[in-house]
Amino acid sequence: MKTYFLLSLLILISMPISAAKMGMPSDIPKSYEAECASCHMAYPPGLLGQKNWQNIMSSLDKHFGTDASLDEKTQAELTIWLVKNAATKAKYASLAPDNRITKSAWFIRKHDEVRADVWKRTGVKSPANCSACHADAVKGIFNEDNVRIPSK
Numbered sequence: 001m002k003t004y005f006l007l008s009l010l011i012l013i014s015m016p017i018s019a020a021k022m023g024m025p026s027d028i029p030k031s032y033e034a035e036c037a038s039c040h041m042a043y044p045p046g047l048l049g050q051k052n053w054q055n056i057m058s059s060l061d062k063h064f065g066t067d068a069s070l071d072e073k074t075q076a077e078l079t080i081w082l083v084k085n086a087a088t089k090a091k092y093a094s095l096a097p098d099n100r101i102t103k104s105a106w107f108i109r110k111h112d113e114v115r116a117d118v119w120k121r122t123g124v125k126s127p128a129n130c131s132a133c134h135a136d137a138v139k140g141i142f143n144e145d146n147v148r149i150p151s152k
């Protein structure tokens with residue numbers, strides 16, 4: 001009994017993060033690229049839970065210090081798509097502070113080895129700039145083989 005428990009625990013711990021729904025879904029609407037990837041990369045919906053996406057999409061006029069408002073039709077279309085493809089596993093789906101991927105518990109834990117000054121380098125600018133370090137971030141690929149941290 002105990003061995004079984006320990007074994008399943010081991011399997012759980014060793015499961016790669018790619019098991020999470022992080023890639024860009026193939027049914028990505030054209031409007032997502034057009035409207036949500038001009039100021040930053042198009043974040044794969046699986047990086048946040050449903051509630052966070054709903055919050056973001058219902059406050060686009062006050063979007064992290066900028067106005068990212070959309071016409072009603074596009075807003076509705078994107079909200080439905082984001083919510084449908086939002087994270088489902090508790091770890092990724094739990095409510096992130098300020099609706100930020102970069103403030104979620106999993107993000108902070110995965111990046112605990114990145115020093116504070118690295119986030120501020122010119123080549124990085126912000127933790128939200130995933131593709132500065134993750135070459136294939138847009139595809140939702142974040143494994144360590146694809147990490148290149150800008151030296152400046």
Ligand code: HEC
Pocket residue numbers: 035036037038039040043056060063064065066067068078099100101102103125126127128129
């Ligand atoms: C006019 C520019 C602009 C547009 C358009 C825009 N955003 Fe943003 N977004 C920002 C800025 C600025 C930030 C904060 C970036 C930072 O902290 O480095 C941000 C941050 C975010 C974050 C949080 C990133 C983090 O820190 O984890 C999410 C999620 C996000 N945007 C989603 C969207 C979605 C969805 C759309 C389309 C509906 C969109 N954005 C359109 C400017 C924009």
Ligand code: HEC
Pocket residue numbers: 017018047101102110111114118119124126127128129130131132133134142143144147149
């Ligand atoms: C300053 C560079 C940098 C930025 C910017 C950055 N990351 Fe990372 N990320 C790293 C490093 C370094 C690791 C740890 C790699 C390792 O050893 O597994 C990591 C790990 C990860 C992992 C875990 C990978 C795994 O295989 O365990 C995920 C998921 C991830 N990052 C997502 C993101 C997302 C999403 C963003 C943007 C919102 C982002 N990262 C922004 C540097 C960065």
